[in-house]
Amino acid sequence: MQIQVFADKHIGGGAIAQEATDIIASILDRFADHLTRVEAHITDVNGHKGGSEDKKCTLEARPKGQPPVATTHRAATAEDAYTGAADSMAHLLDSRFGRLHHAKGGESIRHLVAD
Template identity: 40%
Template sequence: MKIQINAPNVDVPEALSEFIESRTHEVLGHFEKHLTRVEIHLKDQNGDKGGVDMHCTVEVRPRGLDPMAVDHTAESEADAVRKALDKMKSALDRRLGRLSER
């Protein structure tokens, strides 16, 4: 499972990058055999204005299925990533669970 971080207008220090990678493995690790790639997109929607504006989109590429994406907006990068990954876990549980029931 390849993890790619895209953040064109967000400074991603090494500590944040390590957090994103470890949290992704922690939350989505048991889906690893089903996923070819996970993309984490971070965007600061308001720039220097502040507020609840850190947007995270998590996109996954399941083998043999269409890509899936979820997003979350929060005050910090870490919170946005954390919540978006939790949403993706739920979405994958539903999608892959339905496939295994067939």
């Protein structure tokens, strides 16, 4: 799984990109065999003005053989934004890959033993 981090000029450079890569990789590590690439776009919504939910991270994951999926999270800090987006992505991928391995509807009551 390849992870690419893009940050705008108000967020910072390489230090935040490396930290974001490490945290996103640790959260999404269990899906590494199912994903080809993950892109994180971290932006400062208001620029230099500031605000309570000023930072935004949009995370796009590309599962093998399936269409891409994306999540977005806004927070007061860039770290909270990309951590929140990665947590949301993990939840989405749990749901997506969990459905692939379970039959629709589960077991039928016809197979239960009557007392």
